Amino acid sequence: MKLSLVIPAWNEAESLPHLFAEIRTCLEGFEGAWEVVVVDDGSGDDTFAKVREEHARDPRIRGVRFRRNAGKAAALAAGFAAVQGDFVITMDADLQDDPAEIRPLVGMLESGWDLVSGWKQVRNDPVDKTLPSRVYNALVQRVSGLKLHDFNCGLKAYRREVLPNLRLYGQMHRLLPVMAHWDGFRVTEKVVNHRARQFGSSKYGWSRGFHGLFDLLTLWFLHRYLRRPLHLFGGIGLIALVLGSLPIPWFAVQWILTRELHIRPLLLFSVGGIILGVQFLSLGLIAELVQSRERSGDLPIAESL
Numbered sequence: 396m397k398l399s400l401v402i403p404a405w406n407e408a409e410s411l412p413h414l415f416a417e418i419r420t421c422l423e424g425f426e427g428a429w430e431v432v433v434v435d436d437g438s439g440d441d442t443f444a445k446v447r448e449e450h451a452r453d454p455r456i457r458g459v460r461f462r463r464n465a466g467k468a469a470a471l472a473a474g475f476a477a478v479q480g481d482f483v484i485t486m487d488a489d490l491q492d493d494p495a496e497i498r499p500l501v502g503m504l505e506s507g508w509d510l511v512s513g514w515k516q517v518r519n520d521p522v523d524k525t526l527p528s529r530v531y532n533a534l535v536q537r538v539s540g541l542k543l544h545d546f547n548c549g550l551k552a553y554r555r556e557v558l559p560n561l562r563l564y565g566q567m568h569r570l571l572p573v574m575a576h577w578d579g580f581r582v583t584e585k586v587v588n589h590r591a592r593q594f595g596s597s598k599y600g601w602s603r604g605f606h607g608l609f610d611l612l613t614l615w616f617l618h619r620y621l622r623r624p625l626h627l628f629g630g631i632g633l634i635a636l637v638l639g640s641l642p643i644p645w646f647a648v649q650w651i652l653t654r655e656l657h658i659r660p661l662l663l664f665s666v667g668g669i670i671l672g673v674q675f676l677s678l679g680l681i682a683e684l685v686q687s688r689e690r691s692g693d694l695p696i697a698e699s700l
Contacts (some may be wrong), residue, residue: 397427398501399480403434403470403549404488408441409594414490415449415456421494429457433488434474437464463626483558487549499578500552500585509557509580512543512572513550513587531569534608538615539573543584546572550587554580562617566610573614624682632675639668 400418402647411433435458438652446458457471471485482504486492496513505512518525528547535546535572553575560578561571578584579580593679620627642665 396479398429399478400475405436407488417494434470435460468568492550511552513548514545515589625679627680632672636672666680
């Protein structure tokens, strides 16, 4: 199998027949076997019925169905587990991603790139979606060091060997290029055609921006401190210990001279800082003990000849 398409779908019964027809047209004469895996993310309409009908006509089109809505990241993970192709392309089911981009994306993978992310340079979405997306993309660029213009585009192409290294949960599907980049894979982007929605309405609202920020924070933490948690927790604990210990000599002098020690905010601050510092240091050491069990054979991704 040369090419696999993974298409998460949630209540997209109207779009799927048109999408299947376009995919077949675009892949007519394609050199190599191909397949389509549609992941029905707990739809409440006839989405999976449309997939079943299409599978009866063309066995290359298959489906996976969730009993409840689990989110796009879970749908992509299920799709990645089901594919057989050397190249994997993800795209949305709402017809906004153009299937005509499939062959150019495959060509970029064949030229040596490991992951190609779509860039909706001209985006057919309202400003309440484009503006938060621009802010989010700028923030991800800053944190990750990966200079892509559009991390939110659902149209992406992967070499198969990239997939096992991607951690898909929550809303992490937006950050897959960042994960691949941090793992040493070659990541680039391609300007893709973005079309206006033909059926239904967008499934995403303003809340996805907050989810994306939390996931970015999680990913940054795991990338920087997963293998050295004591550097984070120990640093915080050491600062708290130092700040909490600074007033101790003053209180010691007061006790020697007056034999009295009054409870005051500074004393509470000092005691609290010392307790907090000890707790953070202990947490860091425990995390190091847990992590040490996983470090055996923990080597970066490598290529051999």
